[in-house]
Amino acid sequence: MMQQFYPQVPHTYRYELNKDMHVAAAHFIPNDAAGQCKNMHGHTYFINITIGGDTLDELGFLINFKRIKDIVHKRFDHTVLNDHPEFKEVFPTTERVAEQIWKAVQTELQTQVNKPNCLQVVVRETPTSYVVYRPKPEELA
Structure with a gap:
């Protein structure tokens, strides 16, 4: 994977973890206004997740990198996004994919004793197009 630099999210946390x-x-x-995107097609989405917190867990992690990958990769890799329940009422645009990744990661983080927060999710759909999702402050624990 090519190293990428992503927009920084301002915060005051002591620790910041990024997982690519x-x-x-x-x-x-499924809408004519989507042009060619109305047809089934695939992407290799490149994803960056930013997590912040002030306290580490008993092992010295904000959260284990592998756990973050498991939450996202096992859920979405080699699937048709339209088949996922979270996309039954809304179209799986890159914006919505980023939002759903944030929800899944944040939900897991809130089960951790040290309660870190997911500050940003970047989803790159193509080499020239990406979306940044940042929650509102009131959505963070």
Whole structure:
């Protein structure tokens, strides 16, 4: 994976963790206004997740990198995004994919004793197009 630099999210946490990964998935946007995207097609999505916190767990982690990958990769890799329950009522645009990744990661983080927060999710759909999702402050614990 090529190293990327992503927009920084301002915060006052002592620790910041970033996890990069990629997911191969297909989707379609069933609306004529989506142009060619209305047809089934796939992407290798490159994803960056930023987590912040002031307290480490008993092992010295904000959260284990592997756990973050498991939450996202096992859920979305080699799937059709439209088939996921979270995309039954909304189209799986890159914006919505980033939002759903944030929700899944944040939900897991809140089960941790040290309660870190997911500050940002970047989803790169193509080499020239990406989305940044940042929660509102009131969405963080």
